[in-house]
Amino acid sequence: MAAPLNGSSFTVVRCVLVGIPDLEDSHIWISIPFCSMYVVALLGNGIQLFVVIKDHRLHEPMYLFLAMLAVADLVLSTTTMPRTLSLFWFDAREIDFDSCFTQMFVIHFIFVAESALLLAMAFDRYIALSDPLCYTTILKRSKIGKIGKIGMGAVVRGLCLMASLTFLLKRLPYCGPNVIYHTFCEHMGIARLACADITLNIWYGLTVALLTTGLDIVLIIVSYVLILRAIFRLPSKNARLKALGTCGSHICVILMFYIPAFFSNFAYRFGGSNIPCYVHILLANLFLVVPPMLNPTVYGVKTKQIRECVYQVFSQARRGH
DSSP states (O other): EEEEETEEEEEEOEEOOSSSTTTGGGGGHHHHHHHHHHHHHHHHHHHHHHHHHHGGGSSSHHHHHHHHHHHHHHHHHHHHHHHHHHHHHHOOEEEEHHHHHHHHHHHHHHHHHHHHHHHHHHHHHHHHHHHHHHHHHHHHOHHHHHHHHHHHHHHHHHHHHHHHHHHHHHSSSOOOOEESOOOOOOOSHTTTTSSSOOHHHHHHHHHHHHHIIIIHHHHHHHHHHHEEEEETTOOHHHHHHHHHHHHHHHHHHHHHHHHHHHHHHHHHIIITSSSHHHHHHHHHHHHHHHEEEHHHIIIISHHHHHHHHHHHHHHHHHHOO
């Protein structure tokens, strides 16, 4: 929908989300796995966050990082999945243009912030494995204040980057097209609605992505290479196998977080007609719900202290009834 502006031109006030082009007839079936994954993500991250907050023994760097990751995953999935599911179930395609901008801002902001958290967690694991005595000393000094500063740094970085991207989008004129071929509002999806040259938006957005999350993933890879080197130096074979299993699951979830996001980013800019639209839209939706679903299991359930705390909480709840 567009509203008149100056009598002769129009400005977009509402957008239409198409969903998944060429798969509209399958929206109901596609919604089933996405709804299931979203519910699991809500339960897993909600329980993990509750346990870390409730148990003061878990107020240590590693667990505080997990709590922040749970918050980021809850916001990331909840910003998109309810509207996506309403589109699949009720054909609710229209969204206010300002709401579309807000959704885009939150999605990209949380992605950048969560990327910084994953980097901090990778570095935390490297210190814990390579120099346990040093880590214990750092642990005693790094209470909530220092971890909070890391979280605040991730938030400030995300806000600054997204403020600049949003400003560049807001300055463009939107005078007609209002159809976004996606299930949610994405940076390039909005930019393509503009009635002006968007070359600056394309290249600035790509540069920001490469210099922030791109640099993060390079540093995460370096951290895990160092972690693997530290693992192979462990004296016990059982300890090495256990550490390798944990490290492997972490790497799989990290890849599920970054690969679909970067694929979608490049496909939207350079894919053209070579990549079917539904492929990168499905992948974009997967990165918004699969990592939030898996993170509580990979980072939380596999952690002995969190397992014990969850068991105690539910045992107390049963005894209370």
